[in-house]
Amino acid sequence: MAGTIIADTLTHSTAGSVTTDYVVNGSAKAWSRYDGTSLTSDADLVGVGDSFNYTSIVDGGTGTYTFTFINSMSSVNWSGSALGKHDDNSTNDADNRQSILMYAITASSFITLASETSAATLNDSALGHNQVFGDLA
């Protein structure tokens, strides 16, 4: 097929070899960079800055977002990470750093809850990121 290289191993001239399984299995299967404060605001049309393999983001209330895959994962046993900032223009203050919990994980979607690291209160992410790794359906 045009544009296709079929190979099981990539070999560097000096640094050794890696099987292409590492590339296929180790690549992110979904990712997103979003502004949770402008998903609904008319002031800024860019709620989702950029992304891959999501159909939608649902704004479920303050600091709560649901991400749904286009190409589902094969099971619930995938791994993901997420982080965010409450105020994109702020400095590295404790009330600006967010911990983001990924929960309600299924093969087709997940929910994130964003809160300040200094308090358990949910708050919006002015800049949120997430990445998903694992096997696709």
Place this chain on the structure above:
Amino acid sequence: MTTTPQFKGTHLFDRLCWAKENLDGVQSDYRVVYEDNIDECSKILVPDPNWMACALQGGILPPVWVYWELKKDEAQPDFKKHTRGYLLHNTEPMEAMTEEQAIEYLIQKDVPEHVWMNWDEGNRPKMVICRKNQLPATREWRNSWRISEDVTVIEEAA
């Protein structure tokens, strides 16, 4: 305009990789506001711009019934792993949609079925499609947002 390759039988993830490289994201003005729990605030569905680009382009996304089938599998109590993922990859992809058709598809995929099947039953609508500028201008009291009882619903055939 970029022509979509013949993708039937091509892994959906590979199609998305092609789309990411060849299509610009489309930021939709549409939002879907819905309530799936009377104890919770309204939820607002925001179409992903790269997904919308795929929907408008055509030849990339599987039909929505494929997702319904996979949802049925996931709802089984003994679900461990998808065994019918081939439906995503081998089913004839959807032709190009209008933005309105894409929103309808998205509702049927990502909004709970009990909401969109009965959206206008009860004292007030459980779901409305609106433009972004029809939402509150700030997120103040976001957790108290509800669909207005006075909302005027205009039904239009797709």
